[in-house]
Amino acid sequence: GAGVSQSPRYKVAKRGQDVALRCDPISGHVSLFWYQQALGQGPEFLTYFQNEAQLDKSGLPSDRFFAERPEGSVSTLKIQRTQQEDSAVYLCASSLDQAGRWEFFGPGTRLTVL
């Protein structure tokens, strides 16, 4: 594969809708990260997987956010009952090593909640 891919690239949702964001990491990469990047700010950590195990979800802002990576490859970030404050770019990154010290980022999904 060419790198980390994310879909959709752009998503517009009405407030209250559920959305699902997909990340395809580089094949064979063990670690996978999700970040949220609001306008004018740096990426903020959401959650981290090592293979299929979600080792850290301390950055998920509320129980409306849920992430999974059931087979240790593709990951989905789901946001239920979206709110305007969820509008941001959601970045996915993957890394070959377990500690994730050399991350490759995807292009991001820009979510706009109206």
Added chain:
Amino acid sequence: AQRVTQPEKLLSVFKGAPVELKCNYSYSGSPELFWYVQYSRQRLQLLLRHISRESIKGFTADLNKGETSFHLKKPFAQEEDSAMYYCALRGTNAGKSTFGDGTTLTVKP
């Protein structure tokens, strides 16, 4: 708690001039520090890590534990260095990174 501060939102220099992008951090243990770069219409990418002690594209960064800083330096800036730069910290909790809010560097001809 982990915290990264990049005091300059915008930095502008002329081509050939030295450039220093500042990064200060707060962490109680032994952190790993990183610099990331995002060129226009490209994805975020790792530029360098302090543990590698390397020079990438002419950039270097030294971890100063006494001043809790990890400033990025280049002696002679080039126009192609114009980009957004993020400093990031990873603590002993492998996986979680804390990013600064970034500095937009513009190198003028």
